[in-house]
Amino acid sequence: MTASANPRVPSAEVNPLFVDRWSPRSFSDQPLTDNEIASIFEGARWSPSSFNRQPWLFVYETDGPDREVFDSILMPGNQVWATQAPLIGFIFANTKTPEGRRPRTSQFDTGAAWMALALQARSMGIYTHGMAGIDNDAAYEKLGVSSEYYTVMCGFVAGRIGPREALPSDLQERESPNDRKSLSEIAHKGVMSS
Numbered sequence: 001m002t003a004s005a006n007p008r009v010p011s012a013e014v015n016p017l018f019v020d021r022w023s024p025r026s027f028s029d030q031p032l033t034d035n036e037i038a039s040i041f042e043g044a045r046w047s048p049s050s051f052n053r054q055p056w057l058f059v060y061e062t063d064g065p066d067r068e069v070f071d072s073i074l075m076p077g078n079q080v081w082a083t084q085a086p087l088i089g090f091i092f093a094n095t096k097t098p099e100g101r102r103p104r105t106s107q108f109d110t111g112a113a114w115m116a117l118a119l120q121a122r123s124m125g126i127y128t129h130g131m132a133g134i135d136n137d138a139a140y141e142k143l144g145v146s147s148e149y150y151t152v153m154c155g156f157v158a159g160r161i162g163p164r165e166a167l168p169s170d171l172q173e174r175e176s177p178n179d180r181k182s183l184s185e186i187a188h189k190g191v192m193s194s
Ligand SMILES: Cc1cc2nc3c(=O)[nH]c(=O)nc-3n(C[C@H](O)[C@H](O)[C@H](O)COP(=O)(O)O)c2cc1C
Pocket: 021, 022, 023, 024, 078, 129, 130, 131, 132, 133, 134, 153, 154, 177, 178
C-alpha cells in the first residue's frame, strides 16, 4: 500500500500528513538509521505539555540484545506481525511526581507526544503502529520502569511498510487505511443540549 492508494477522503482541507498516517501491520525488516530514530523521538520531544512537565518516556529497542524481551511483552495477536518491525517501543506516562502529586494531564500530554512521533515518522516515510495489546505488568518488570511513578500507555512499532502478502490471510484483509467519524460527531459549536 502506498500513499497514492490511500482511499481516505478528508471532509475538509487538511495537511495530507494526517490522512497519510495510518497503522499498517506489515513492516519491512529494513533497519532504521540512528538519525531516523533520533528524528522520530525529536518530534515527540517538542510536544506541548501541562507546565512543560514532558511526562512521556519512550523505552525502545531495535535489533539489540534486548529485542526478545521487548517482543515478549506483546500479546500474541500483536506478536504475529509486530516482531517483524525494525523498532519496537513502549510508552510510559509519568503519572506521579516525587512529591506524590498525580498531575491530571500526564496521559493526555503523553498521547500528544505519541502523535507527534507518529507524524514526524510518517513525514519521513516511516510508519508506526500503537498497541494496547501488551502485558502491562511485564512492561514495568521487564523494562525496569517504576510502576509507582509511571503508567504504561501502549507499545508501538516503527519501520517502513512491507507487502500485504507477508501477513497471515485474516490480517491481509484488514491491511488498509480506515475511516473516521464525521466532523459533526466530534466537534460541537456552542453549548451541548443534554
Ligand atoms: C493506544 C492505541 C492502542 C492500539 N492498540 C492496538 C493493538 O493492540 N493492536 C493493533 O493491531 N492495533 C492497535 N492500535 C491501532 C488502532 O487500531 C488504529 O490506530 C485505529 O484503528 C486507527 O487506524 P489508523 O491508525 O490506521 O488510522 C492501537 C492504537 C492506539 C492509538
